[in-house]
Amino acid sequence: MKADYGWNEPYRAAILETDDAKLPHRLKAAKAAIDVRLHQWQSDHGGTPEERQAISDALAGLMGLRRELEARSQSAVCRICKRPIPLEDCKLDENGKAVHESCYVEAVLRLVANRSKAEQEPGA
Ligand SMILES: [Zn+2]
Structure with a gap:
């Protein structure tokens, strides 16, 4: 079963975005959603190891997307x-x-x- 985290939707929107003009906004939104989640962890429960892994994968994915976008726009x-x-x-x-x-x-x-x-x- 695949867990559905609050930051999943903006993250999926970012990785599925095919329009370079919209991608920077998507990346920002996904990163912001993940940041919110990380912030929640500090104040209440620390999330599951699965979600932690999923977040670190997602952050790596977003970074890769940003690098690709930069490479394309240069x-x-x-x-x-x-x-x-x-x-x-x-x-x-x-x-x-x-x-x-x-x-x-x-x-x-x-x-x-x-x-x-x-x-x-x-x-x-
Ligand atoms: Zn060089």
């Missing part, structure tokens, strides 16, 4: 680490490809390190 994906880039951290490399500033700096440092190594070992 137009830029880092050429180096393949992760989405927040607009404020977006840099273009020498080929005009989007990269994280930190990834780009690392790549340049690696390149410089390799080059100076090659210079020290001529004919290697």
Whole structure:
């Protein structure tokens, strides 16, 4: 038998939402409903181990959804680490490809390190 918790409905609405424009609101509503439940636990009974497990699964699910949504709504994906880039951290490399500033700096440092190594070992 599957227990029906108060936060189930907003949670299901979030995981079943297919419209990216509505998803942020659904995620917020589901998270809020779970927060309310967690708050209740602190004041009265602590809920069942089953519900606790269900909540931790639900929170992980919501986090995954949020990451997917962020990834979809980002137009830029880092050429180096393949992760989405927040607009404020977006840099273009020498080929005009989007990269994280930190990834780009690392790549340049690696390149410089390799080059100076090659210079020290001529004919290697
Ligand atoms: Zn990166």
